[in-house]
């Protein structure tokens with residue numbers, strides 16, 4: 001993991017977490033894809049936020065419409081990772097003095113097109129001026145209590161799945177055009193009981209690493225089974241990030257059923273790529289049968 005000054009991104013979040021004040025209605029605060037808040041008898045409220053800055057998450061070549069799309073899509077992806085559906089958003093933008101009205105209109109066209117598809121209401125926000133363009137979206141969502149999936153439930157013997165191909169998302173326009181996997185996650189939680197789930201924003205190694213750490217387990221990935229984007233290799237899948245696919249774990253019995261269902265229906269949405277183990281590290285098995293340890297470095301924006 002890369003460092004900034006004397007701290008890593010995750011080290012910093014750990015420190016913030018330790019000092020955070022918590023109300024009794026906080027079911028899950030800092031440390032998962034979204035916060036989980038007690039809400040009604042049958043549902044939890046989900047809350048998440050993501051900030052994107054020019055030069056870090058997109059460059060000048062990316063169309064403003066795509067920037068808007070990505071800013072909302074990243075948040076929707078985090079709601080999907082909890083098994084939920086997105087509902088309401090607030091959008092804040094920091095604009096350099098010379099920003100055109102057209103640019104802002106196009107960013108919102110991207111937000112609104114995706115908001116329409118996922119029935120998200122934009123209900124507020126904030127606008128300030130700054131030297132660099134920054135956009136921050138906070139998104140609410142909801143999930144039936146029985147369908148909530150955290151990062152912490154993976155168990156020895158579970159299978160590890162991903163919802164699509166990984167690697168080099170940054171090299172194509174995938175990282176600004178992806179469809180968040182809400183439909184796939186809702187299918188999954190309504191028919192199966194995934195034990196843990198996360199969206200892959202920082203690379204499979206790092207993000208799966210969060211599941212392993214929070215579930216106190218390890219895992220072995222089968223290199224040949226990891227679905228790859230064009231020109232991507234396993235290293236890209238493990239470390240690039242920005243894929244916004246979901247990684248999840250499922251019991252052995254349910255995994256067999258899921259694979260059976262996919263074989264029978266001829267529709268393949270969920271790719272088995274490995275298994276959860278008791279030893280606490282992440283390993284990779286290559287075609288020659290060799291097993292090597294993977295460091296959870298993932299991809300860090302710092």
Ligand code: ADP
Pocket residue numbers: 013016029030031032033034035049050078201202
């Ligand atoms: P994701 O990649 O799923 O968006 P992050 O890696 O950004 O998640 O964050 C991990 C966890 O840390 C989340 O629960 C997030 O809300 C929390 N978090 C990140 N930055 C901060 C911060 N500055 N203050 C408080 N919590 C934070």
Ligand code: MG
Pocket residue numbers: 032033077078081198199200201
């Ligand atoms: Mg996430």
